[in-house]
Amino acid sequence: MTISSFQPPKRTLMGPGPSDVSERVLQALARPTIGHLDPAFIGMMDEMKSLLQYAFKTENELTFPVSAPGSAGMETCFVNLVEPGDKVIVCQNGVFGGRMKENVERVGATPVMVEDDWGNVVDPQKVEDALKANPDAKFVAFVHAETSTGAMSDAETLVKLAHEHDCLTIVDAVTSLAGSPLKVDEWGIDAIYSGTQKCLSAPPGLSPVSFSERASEVIKNRKTKVQSWFLDMSLVMGYWGGGAKRAYHHTAPVNNLYGLHESLVILQEEGLENSWQRHMDNHLKLKAGLEDMGIGYVVKEGERLPQLNSVYIPEGVDDAEVRGKLLNDFNLEIGAGLGALAGKVWRIGLMGHASSEDNVNFCLNSLKEVLGK
Ligand SMILES: *Cc1c(COP(=O)(O)O)cnc(C)c1O
Numbered sequence: 001m002t003i004s005s006f007q008p009p010k011r012t013l014m015g016p017g018p019s020d021v022s023e024r025v026l027q028a029l030a031r032p033t034i035g036h037l038d039p040a041f042i043g044m045m046d047e048m049k050s051l052l053q054y055a056f057k058t059e060n061e062l063t064f065p066v067s068a069p070g071s072a073g074m075e076t077c078f079v080n081l082v083e084p085g086d087k088v089i090v091c092q093n094g095v096f097g098g099r100m101k102e103n104v105e106r107v108g109a110t111p112v113m114v115e116d117d118w119g120n121v122v123d124p125q126k127v128e129d130a131l132k133a134n135p136d137a138k139f140v141a142f143v144h145a146e147t148s149t150g151a152m153s154d155a156e157t158l159v160k161l162a163h164e165h166d167c168l169t170i171v172d173a174v175t176s177l178a179g180s181p182l183k184v185d186e187w188g189i190d191a192i193y194s195g196t197q198k199c200l201s202a203p204p205g206l207s208p209v210s211f212s213e214r215a216s217e218v219i220k221n222r223k224t225k226v227q228s229w230f231l232d233m234s235l236v237m238g239y240w241g242g243g244a245k246r247a248y249h250h251t252a253p254v255n256n257l258y259g260l261h262e263s264l265v266i267l268q269e270e271g272l273e274n275s276w277q278r279h280m281d282n283h284l285k286l287k288a289g290l291e292d293m294g295i296g297y298v299v300k301e302g303e304r305l306p307q308l309n310s311v312y313i314p315e316g317v318d319d320a321e322v323r324g325k326l327l328n329d330f331n332l333e334i335g336a337g338l339g340a341l342a343g344k345v346w347r348i349g350l351m352g353h354a355s356s357e358d359n360v361n362f363c364l365n366s367l368k369e370v371l372g373k
Contacts, residue, residue: 009331010331011327011331011332011333012330012331012332012333012354012359012362012363013333013349013354014332014333014334014348014349014350014354014359014363015333015334015335015347015348015349016147016148016175016198016308016335016347016349017147017175017195017197017198017204017349017351018197018198018203018204019197019198019199019201019349019351019352019353019354020201020352020353020354020359021201021202021203021259021353022201022263022266022353024262024266025201025202025203025259025262025263025266025353026259027262028258028259028261028262029203029255029256029258029259030255031255031258033254033255034254036251036252036254037246037248041252041254042246044257044258044261045064045240045252045257047261048064048065048257048260048261048264049063049064049240051261051264051265051267051268052064052065052208052210052264053210054264054267054268054272055177055178055200055208055264055267055272056173056177056182056184056192056194056208056210057182057183057184057185057186057272058184058185058210059185060184060185060210060211060212060213061213061216061241062209062210062211062215062216062233062237062241063208063209063210063211064208064209064236064240064241065196065206065207065208065209065257065260066193066206066207066208066209066231066236067205067206067250067252067253068205068206068207069195069197069204069205069206069207070174070193070194070195070197070207071099071207072207072231073174073193073194073195073207073208073209074096074099074100074103074172074174074193074207075103075228075231076193076207076209076231076233077170077191077192077193077209077211078100078103078104078107078141078170079103079107079226079227079228079231079232080219080222080226080231080232080233081139081168081170081191081215081218081219082103082104082107082109082138082139083107083108083109083222083223083224084107084108084109084224085108085109085110086107086109086110086138086139087109087110087112087134087136087137087138088104088109088110088111088112088137088138088139088140088141088170089111089112089114089127089130089131089134089137089139089140089141089162089167090104090111090112090113090114090141090142091114091115091116091122091127091140091141091142091143091153091158092113092114092115092116093115093116093117093118093119093120093121093122093143093146093149093151093153094118094143094146094147094148094149094151094338094339095146095147095148095338095339096143096146096147096148096172096174097141097142097143097146100141100142100143100170100172101113104141107227112130112134112137114126114127114130118148118149118339118340118341119149119150119151119298119299119310119341120151120299120300120303121151121152121153121154121303122142122143122153122154122158124154124157124158124161127140127142127158127161127162128161131161131162131164131165131167132165135165137165137167138167138168139162139167139168139169139170140158140159140161140162140167140168140169140170141169141170141171141172142155142158142169142170142171142172143171143172144171144172144173144175144176144182145172145173145174145175145176145179145180145305145307145308146175146305147174147175147198147305147308147347148338148339148341148347149298149299149310149341150297150298150299150304150305150308150309150310150347151299151303151304151305151310152176152180152303152304152305155171155176155182155187155189156183156186156187159171159187159188159189159190160187160188163188168190168191168214168215168218169188169189169190169191170190170191170192171189171191171192171193172192172193173192173193173194174193174194174195174198174207175195175198175199175305175307175308175351176194176199176305176307177194177195177198177199177200177208178199178200178267178272178275178276178352179198179199179275179276179279179305179306179307179351179352179355180276180279180280180305180306180307181276184210184212188212189210189212190211190212190214190215191209191210191211191212191215192209192210193207193208193209194207194208194209195207195208196208196256196259196260196263198307198349198351198352199275199279199307199351199352199355200260200263200264200267200352201263201266201351201352201353201354202256202259202260202262202263203256203259205253205256206253206256206257206260208260211233219233219234220234230250235249236249239252263352278355279306279307279350279351279355280306282306282350282355282356282357282359282360283304283305283306283307283309283350283355284306285357285360286309286348286350286360286363286364287309289360289361289364290309290311290364293314293364293367293368293371293373294314295311295312295314296311296312297309297310297311297312298310298311298312298341298345306350306355307349307350307351307352307355308347308348308349308350308351309347309348309349309350310337310341310345310346310347310348311345311346311348312344312345313343313344313345313346314371317371319336319337319343319346320336322346322367322370322371323336323346325370326366326367326370329366329370330362330366330369330370332362332363332366334346334347334348334349334363335347335348335349348363
């Protein structure tokens with residue numbers, strides 16, 4: 001049997017990620033591969049750092065993309081900052097807080113869980129109670145935009161509380177970056193990680209991270225070796241932070257970095273605040289259309305993520321059948337529920353390039369047809 005080239009179908013991606021990648025970014029990916037220590041490539045890496053600083057609203061020196069998806073950015077934060085025996089307050093209000101707990105345990109540290117129901121935001125009062133009850137805690141970790149439920153927690157307040165109790169913060173911004181207000185320096189976030197395939201609309205496979213001065217000091221003063229060789233910042237920075245003297249650590253995913261660079265250039269052209277506003281505007285249009293169809297949201301008004309619309313599946317409707325029809329008849333992907341919400345909700349993404357009025361209308365019309373409305 002001869003296997004020929006793979007030709008993916010052309011879909012519209014309105015799930016929890018990856019989101020649609022624009023033609024411009026796809027073309028950037030197809031540019032010639034060059035050496036990852038080539039001076040031309042190193043110039044691109046320097047630009048990448050300032051573009052990411054722009055997107056995160058930070059001046060943190062230690063800002064770069066980890067060569068692996070969002071989960072690796074998460075792990076980079078935990079393995080570099082947390083040492084065996086440390087106590088970490090972990091907020092869980094969906095799937096991704098549970099992964100933070102896993103990371104803390106695998107480092108040999110102790111998680112103190114602050115739990116909220118799926119669909120709710122992280123309750124600052126519970127976090128304050130946990131901080132008071134655990135004066136020896138060193139970190140507070142939480143998810144800014146919980147993609148599994150569509151809830152956006154108040155990052156500014158949570159960081160402030162953590163700092164009042166001398167804790168550093170580790171923040172998951174995989175889905176919030178470029179989609180909703182996020183101000184790393186103004187809010188004082190210490191360690192943050194994101195992903196490329198959500199509101200940046202680049203292909204999956206890279207994880208932008210940023211560490212404050214305070215977090216960098218903690219990493220420098222570790223008593224134990226980071227147990228992951230690949231994610232050890234002291235080694236990775238010889239490559240990303242080495243200036244002209246960059247040393248080989250691993251081969252950077254050259255073409256994927258072209259894609260991220262292009263998507264960040266597009267973000268800069270649009271303007272970060274304009275991108276936040278576009279995500280909100282399209283969310284409100286989608287919400288109005290869904291409510292006309294009698295479809296309601298999981299998350300309370302005012303706590304919803306504009307880029308991830310978690311809505312209840314109407315009574316008597318077959319979840320898998322509807323998503324299957326949307327995919328097969330309309331080439332439209334929307335997301336299924338995860339964990340506690342599996343089978344109960346759909347997750348409609350309006351992320352990055354996919355957050356457009358055309359997509360809102362396309363999704364509403366396709367859904368109406370499939371539901372026979
Ligand atoms: C998607 C996502 C991740 C994981 O990112 P991957 O690129 O799939 O590894 C982590 N946290 C949140 C909130 C996410 O939405």
